Amino acid sequence: MSVRDRQAPLKVLIVKLSSLGDVVHTMPAVMDIQAAFPNAQIDWAVERSFAPLAARCAAVHRVIPCELRRWRKDLIKADTRAQTRAEWRAFKADLQHEAYDVILDLQGLTKSALVAWLARKTKGGKRYALANRTDGSGYERPTRWVADVAVPVTPHIHAVARGRVMCAQALGYEVPAHLSYGLGLAGTQRKPWVALVHGTSREDKEWPLAHWFDLGSRLKQMGFDVALPHGNEAEHLRSMALADMLPGAVVWPRLSLDQLTTEMAQCAGVIGVDSGLSHIAVALDLPHVQIYNFDTAWRTGPQDSPRQRSVVDCPTPTVDAVWDAWLACFKSQGGAL
Helix, strand or coil, X not given: CCHHHCCCCCEEEEECCCCHHHHHHHHHHHHHHHHHCCCCXXXXXXXXXXXXXXXXXXXXXXXXXXXXXXXXXXXXXXXXXXXXXXXXXXXXXXXXXCEEEEEEECCCCHHHHHXXXXXXXXXEEEEXXXXXCCCCCCCCCHHHHCCCEEECCCCCCCHHHHHHHHHHHHHCCCCCCCCCCCCCCCCCCCEEEEEEECCCCCHHHCCCHHHHHHHHHHHHHHCCEEEECCCCHHHHHHHHHHHHHCCCCEECCCCCHHHHHHHHHCEEEEXXXXXXXXXXXXXXXXXXXXXXXXXXXXXXXXXXXXXXXXXXXXXXXXXXXXXHHHHHHHHCCCCCC
């Protein structure tokens, strides 16, 4: 019997552990499953630092947090080994609390394969995984070793589409034309702020400080206030430097991911480099420009939206190019908040 013919509610486990951008890109696939199976119970195994965001997805019933990144390091330390083992056992108990009809490894790595393998299946339940690597994404063989069904996906595919296509093929439905991230914050009252997401985990993705100053000055002249988020000390120092250069700019305090999402939802728009926060701006359906120093926007950038655009150039896009894209995004909604 196929999952489409089931009478009982479908129990689904999503395994997508990290990183922030990957978690955001998985949300539409989760929403698609709920649309195809309205009574489905969808749980999500994810790194604890991203759990609050996964929990915000409207289709998610339960989040199962883990800390595989930290546990790998702490397990070799004598003073933390016992605590790490206890935390690992607690995670396994949480993961195995339910038995699942469908276990979907949407990450395709050894760590996600391990979690998928540990999860309990119902009688007749199946584990699904990617059958092949896709362009620009990591892929490790164990993901296929533990899968009951390996799902082939065309190699040249956007990160959002990859998860959506895999889930649709695994569960036997058509990918919906409508794309939703399920964050439910689209109607939030907007303030005249534009958040400048200058922080990123890779130096080669950064945009010059002078460019941010020029862009911020133009936004001020347009009547916007500039908000400056940050996630570590280096980003905080850069935010402070920009605030000194841009009178009236506001440096947000260090916020949790959950709080950052709420604050960003109130912004009139976001301009940022390729980073997790920029991908959250896409999920919130904000007017947004995403800045790329190399041509990977086809894989992770905004898709087919007049409100959201990528600007790509090497060694880095000009301020004029980013500004023109921002004006187009803002004017696409009538030039109003």
